[in-house]
Amino acid sequence: MAERVEARPRRAEREGSPWTGLWAVVAKEMADHLTSARMRFLELIILLTAVGTVYLALQELRRTEEFLYLALLTRSRDPLPAFVGFMGFLVPLIAIALGFDAINGEFNRRTLSRVLAQPIYRDALLLGKFLAGLFTLALVLTAIWLLVMGLGLLRLGVPPTGVEVARGLLYLLTTIAYGGVWLGLALTFSIVFRQPATAALSSIAVWLFVTVFWGMLVGLIVQGLTDDPVAQTRWGLALVRLSPNTLYSEASLALLHPTIESTLRIMGVITPLQLVQLQWAVPTPLPLSQSLMTIWPHLTGLIAATILLFALSYVLFQRQEIRA
Amino acid sequence: MTTGAGEEVVIETEGLTKRYGDVTAVDDLRLRIQEGEIYGLLGPNGSGKTTTILMLLGLTEPTAGSARVLGFDPVREPLKVKAKVGYLPDQVGFYDELTARENLAYIAKLNGLPRPEAERRLDEALERMGLADVADRPVGTYSRGMKQRLGLAELLLKRPRVIILDEPTLGLDPEAAREFLQTIRGLKAEGITVLLSSHLLHQVQQICDRVGLFHKGRKVLEGTVPELARRVLGGAYRVRVHAQSERDLRPALEGVAGVRAVIAQDGVYELEAERDVRPDVAEAVVRAGGKLLGLELEEPSLDDIYARYFERLEHQHQDEQAQEGEGVTARGGAR
Ligand SMILES: Nc1ncnc2c1ncn2[C@@H]1O[C@H](COP(=O)(O)OP(=O)(O)O)[C@@H](O)[C@H]1O
Numbered sequence: 001m002a003e004r005v006e007a008r009p010r011r012a013e014r015e016g017s018p019w020t021g022l023w024a025v026v027a028k029e030m031a032d033h034l035t036s037a038r039m040r041f042l043e044l045i046i047l048l049t050a051v052g053t054v055y056l057a058l059q060e061l062r063r064t065e066e067f068l069y070l071a072l073l074t075r076s077r078d079p080l081p082a083f084v085g086f087m088g089f090l091v092p093l094i095a096i097a098l099g100f101d102a103i104n105g106e107f108n109r110r111t112l113s114r115v116l117a118q119p120i121y122r123d124a125l126l127l128g129k130f131l132a133g134l135f136t137l138a139l140v141l142t143a144i145w146l147l148v149m150g151l152g153l154l155r156l157g158v159p160p161t162g163v164e165v166a167r168g169l170l171y172l173l174t175t176i177a178y179g180g181v182w183l184g185l186a187l188t189f190s191i192v193f194r195q196p197a198t199a200a201l202s203s204i205a206v207w208l209f210v211t212v213f214w215g216m217l218v219g220l221i222v223q224g225l226t227d228d229p230v231a232q233t234r235w236g237l238a239l240v241r242l243s244p245n246t247l248y249s250e251a252s253l254a255l256l257h258p259t260i261e262s263t264l265r266i267m268g269v270i271t272p273l274q275l276v277q278l279q280w281a282v283p284t285p286l287p288l289s290q291s292l293m294t295i296w297p298h299l300t301g302l303i304a305a306t307i308l309l310f311a312l313s314y315v316l317f318q319r320q321e322i323r324a
Numbered sequence: 325m326t327t328g329a330g331e332e333v334v335i336e337t338e339g340l341t342k343r344y345g346d347v348t349a350v351d352d353l354r355l356r357i358q359e360g361e362i363y364g365l366l367g368p369n370g371s372g373k374t375t376t377i378l379m380l381l382g383l384t385e386p387t388a389g390s391a392r393v394l395g396f397d398p399v400r401e402p403l404k405v406k407a408k409v410g411y412l413p414d415q416v417g418f419y420d421e422l423t424a425r426e427n428l429a430y431i432a433k434l435n436g437l438p439r440p441e442a443e444r445r446l447d448e449a450l451e452r453m454g455l456a457d458v459a460d461r462p463v464g465t466y467s468r469g470m471k472q473r474l475g476l477a478e479l480l481l482k483r484p485r486v487i488i489l490d491e492p493t494l495g496l497d498p499e500a501a502r503e504f505l506q507t508i509r510g511l512k513a514e515g516i517t518v519l520l521s522s523h524l525l526h527q528v529q530q531i532c533d534r535v536g537l538f539h540k541g542r543k544v545l546e547g548t549v550p551e552l553a554r555r556v557l558g559g560a561y562r563v564r565v566h567a568q569s570e571r572d573l574r575p576a577l578e579g580v581a582g583v584r585a586v587i588a589q590d591g592v593y594e595l596e597a598e599r600d601v602r603p604d605v606a607e608a609v610v611r612a613g614g615k616l617l618g619l620e621l622e623e624p625s626l627d628d629i630y631a632r633y634f635e636r637l638e639h640q641h642q643d644e645q646a647q648e649g650e651g652v653t654a655r656g657g658a659r
Pocket residue numbers: 321344347348349350367368369370371372373374375376
């Protein structure tokens with residue numbers, strides 16, 4: 001019997017494509033998302049937010065500004081934040097809503113073993129669910145983006161320039177990548193926790209932590225690390241960027257507010273003294289290529305975090321017993 | 325043995341073992357299931373039935389040993405196994421907000437069936453299970469029995485050669501359970517091999533050609549029900565006599581050749597006999613001046629067989645202990 005055990009092939013040698021059935025899963029899950037009451041509700045909220053913020057922004061705009069359409073997304077009127085600000089917390093919310101009951105929901109409905117008894121691998125089910133969430137998110141965000149552009153066109157009467165469209169699209173891409181991180185987290189929690197409510201609350205707890213507490217915590221950590229103010233800034237910046245929120249807001253800023261000042265601030269090379277020296281440069285807009293270079297690490301960071309979280313969920317799911 | 329089974333072995337395992345930490349859920353299992361038979365994987369809860377099934381489908385990996393289903397290794401070629409084997413898990417669930425048709429359409433897609441073919445099979449399967457009228461209702465409105473039938477309809481989609489049913493009668497009322505088992509019986513007629521698990525031995529013994537009785541992860545007994553009855557109950561026939569008489573009929577009944585024991589209770593006599601003694605018993609009752617009201621041969625019950633087997637083991641065990649004397653730690657389990 002011993003040699004049988006050794007002769008048993010490892011999982012890596014299993015036959016057949018791991019992606020058999022992937023698109024069937026994606027189609028089913030997307031249909032579910034797009035018809036669910038949960039998503040309808042969130043879509044309504046994001047729609048109202050978009051219309052409201054853009055409407056207010058329109059009133060604040062001066063027609064002579066250079067990047068009218070970008071200002072549409074970033075200009076705010078007190079006390080409301082701008083469109084980008086709202087996105088910073090609506091996107092995680094939607095992403096979490098799309099993923100928190102992905103796997104445990106199947107467990108609780110006792111559909112998981114039935115689905116996995118079909119000729120597909122677990123890989124297809126998990127990736128299918130992830131992609132369906134991501135596609136749904138992309139669909140919703142693109143629709144909102146188009147809506148904002150359309151509103152702008154109606155009210156401003158001038159079409160966006162090529163640069164504005166390009167920057168807007170990059171911003172859209174970044175936003176989707178940012179959503180991917182939270183989707184990955186929610187998916188992981190949907191495997192770890194049997195109760196969807198627990199998974200949802202845990203995801204939201206993590207989100208609160210990185211949005212609200214991480215910044216404060218970094219301040220404390222940095223003070224404990226060193227007394228040198230320059231080193232403190234360096235460390236602070238490095239630590240604070242572990243949060244996807246930081247990456248996202250910095251990238252949004254660089255894309256939608258293309259001044260050298262904002263760019264340098266993101267790059268972390270600016271000090272008050274340098275700012276004075278650079279005063280002359282502030283009105284000059286940065287070319288798109290420069291902005292892109294600035295946010296490249298941010299974008300790849302967000303994508304890498306998404307992939308990492310998905311890989312984690314993959315490992316957890318492969319090891320899980322599927323019986324109810 | 326009339327199992328109507330073909331020669332080909334469709335499921336075989338060798339030394340199949342699954343351990344969860346210290347718990348051995350399935351222990352060194354050797355199983356041979358022939359094409360076209362209905363095999364019952366029977367035993368109390370926690371005896372390793374579900375674990376065995378999951379290993380056969382490649383849904384959980386064995387700790388040791390190997391399995392072959394339709395010639396494929398479930399560890400290495402699970403897709404090939406699952407394409408030809410239908411599995412109905414215990415307490416099967418569906419997407420409640422979707423209709424029966426939509427639920428099955430998803431499964432058909434996962435099986436890679438092209439649209440028109442899927443539609444055809446879907447209608448056929450729903451019709452067959454008597455669900456055609458309610459096919460467009462959300463499954464959330466279905467009764468337990470309907471869901472179970474829908475589960476079977478789903479299995480038929482892939483035109484399976486083997487179907488594996490885990491506790492198929494769980495949660496069904498006796499009538500629904502009986503009907504469901506008859507439906508399963510009907511599938512056998514089409515040459516589908518059936519492996520079913522249950523802890524309700526008496527309920528499924530009727531339809532099983534062969535059974536394997538499990539205890540703590542081990543298969544302790546295997547064979548047809550009459551075979552096991554002969555082996556464990558010593559070939560005893562149980563005859564129940566319902567008779568009316570002024571006198572006690574016990575002596576008369578005990579006098580019948582082949583009767584080993586008589587238990588009397590309120591005019592009902594339970595006989596244990598070596599053969600089917602019904603004709604002789606009828607005669608004896610009449611001759612003793614009694615009125616025969618009922619006479620029936622009791623099927624040997626699997627529950628009896630199971631219980632008796634462990635009683636005997638227990639006795640053997642005690643005897644052994646007595647012989648071995650004190651200071652020897654008890655050896656548990658069968659063997
Ligand atoms: N994931 C698991 N972790 C630990 N023990 C398990 C697990 N799954 C099953 N078992 C144990 O394995 C044994 C057999 O379980 P199972 O195959 O479900 O039995 P049955 O289906 O006959 O009721 C039980 O003792 C059960 O507690």
